[in-house]
Structures are given as C-alpha cells and as structure tokens.
Amino acid sequence: MKSIFVVALLFLNYHCFCQLATPSLYGEYDVFIDEEFNDNIFYKITFGSELTSYKFIAPEVDVSYYYGLNSQEMFGADQTGPPTYAAYLNEHFEGFIWGFSPKLFYEEEGTRVVLIPKYHFGKIQAIGNFLDSDNIRLEKKITAKMYYWSFALGIEESKWSNNATYGFYLIYNGLNAGKALNQLDFNAQSYSKDNYNTRTIGLGIRISYNFKTRDQII
Numbered sequence: 001m002k003s004i005f006v007v008a009l010l011f012l013n014y015h016c017f018c019q020l021a022t023p024s025l026y027g028e029y030d031v032f033i034d035e036e037f038n039d040n041i042f043y044k045i046t047f048g049s050e051l052t053s054y055k056f057i058a059p060e061v062d063v064s065y066y067y068g069l070n071s072q073e074m075f076g077a078d079q080t081g082p083p084t085y086a087a088y089l090n091e092h093f094e095g096f097i098w099g100f101s102p103k104l105f106y107e108e109e110g111t112r113v114v115l116i117p118k119y120h121f122g123k124i125q126a127i128g129n130f131l132d133s134d135n136i137r138l139e140k141k142i143t144a145k146m147y148y149w150s151f152a153l154g155i156e157e158s159k160w161s162n163n164a165t166y167g168f169y170l171i172y173n174g175l176n177a178g179k180a181l182n183q184l185d186f187n188a189q190s191y192s193k194d195n196y197n198t199r200t201i202g203l204g205i206r207i208s209y210n211f212k213t214r215d216q217i218i
Contacts, residue, residue, distance in 0.1 A: 021052050021210075022211070023210075024165070025208065026047070026048055026050065026165075026206050027045075027046065027047050027206065028044075028045070028046040028062075028167075028204055028205065028206040029043075029204065029205055030169075030202050030204035031043060031044075031202050031204075032171075032173055032198070032202030033200050033201060034198055034200050036198075037068045038070060041068075042093075042198065043068070044064050044067075044202075044204075046062050046065075046099075047062060048061055048099070049061060049062070056105060057104060058103045058105060059100070059102050060100070060103050060116075062098070062099050063096055063097070063099070064096070064097045064098075065094070066093065066095055066124060066177070067093070067094045068177065069091075070092065071088070071089075072088070072090075072091075073087065074086070074088075074089075074191070075087075085132065086132065087131070087132040087133070087189065087191075089191050090128070090129045091127070091128045091129075092126070093125065093126045093127070094124065095122060095124030096123070097120050097122035097146060097175070098120065098121055098122050099118045099120045101116050101117060101118035104116075110157065110158045111158075112156040112158075113155060114152070114153070114156055114167070114169075115151075116150075116154070118150045119148075119149055120146065120147070120149070120174075121145075121146065121147050122145075123144065123146065124175075124177055125141060125142070125143045125180065126142045126143075126181040126184055127139065128186060130186055130191075132189070136189075138189070140184050140185070140186075142181075142184060144183075146179070148175055148176070150172060150173045151171070152170065152172075152204065153169065154169030154170065154204070155168050156206075156208075163211070164209055165206075165209075165210070166205075166207055166208075167205065167207075168203075168204070168206075171204050172200075173198075173200060176198055178197045181194070181196040182194070
C-alpha cells in the first residue's frame, strides 16, 4: 500500500512538473508621465525573468533602472540691458530597484491578457547640480530607500514567433522619488523647493525570449 502511494505521488509530481513552462528572459522599456521632469516624462529600463508559468500564474523577478531629470534656469538683467546674471539647476534621480510579481494571466491561442501586481524594493539617489555665471558650483546628493507596489494591465502576444513574446502594458507606478528629491535644498541660491510626487501612470513595452521552441500558432 505504501509503495502504491509513493508511486502515485511521484507520478503526480512528474505530471505537474511537465506542465510547468521553462523560464524566459525579458527586457522592458517604460515611460511615465510627470510634468515635473524634462519632456514631462521619466524612464525605466528593466531586465528580468519569468520563472515559469502554470495554468493562470507566471511568477517573475526583475531589476529596473530609473532616471528622471528636471532642468531649470534663471536670468537677471537690467530693464534695458542684456542678462547680467545666469544660474542653472539640474535635479535628477536614478536608482536600481528589484521587483517580484505573481503575474496572473488568461491565455487563448497565443494571446495573454495579464495583470501584474509587483512589489518593489531598492534605493534611489537624488542629485542636484547648481552653476551660475559667477562660477559658483554646488552639488548635493540624497539617498532614500524605496518600498512600493506597481500594477500593470496588458496584452502579451506569442503567436508571431516560436521563441519570442511581445508585451504592451498600461502601468500604475507607486515609486515616489520625491522622498529623495524633496530633500535637495537650493533656497540660498534663490531656487524654491519643488514638491515632487512621482506616483503616476505610464506605458511599457516588453520583449521576452524563451530558449525552448514552441509550436507556432497561426
């Protein structure tokens, strides 16, 4: 009786294992809307892996690089003359952030509708560089730890290729880089503090590659 139970358990494990998909690697590029930055956007580049997929779940882990820049300039002049003073301030943030998600999906004929709730953690650094026409230079740096969620809703298509999958997403990003940027203080240089809050929505595109060739769906 015990032997039958062991054989049945091994068969069940083998059956479940055979249904698991092989891991895939992906790269993703996201753009987020925020009027506080140049061109009203900041960026994220991501590299990661979909570890496997089974039925309606496909856990993934990744690391992302964020970057956003805000450039400001100020001029002083007599009423009728050319500028007699100029000052420039560049504030930007950047950092590497880890993410993990139990990605959920519904798939039919090579097309997936996906929901990606993702937990993130890492550090970002805010850097401010001031320069004026009197050749006064200042640099300030602030580092802050980040813990937040993001949520993405999208479509993933794999029927165009035997190995590649293409994803398109609408994303809500809970990253608030203001925790670092708002600590940069250039009041003494006549620049008032900005109240950054970078929680916003954006668009993303992803290309995934699975080294195991699958049957192409046409």
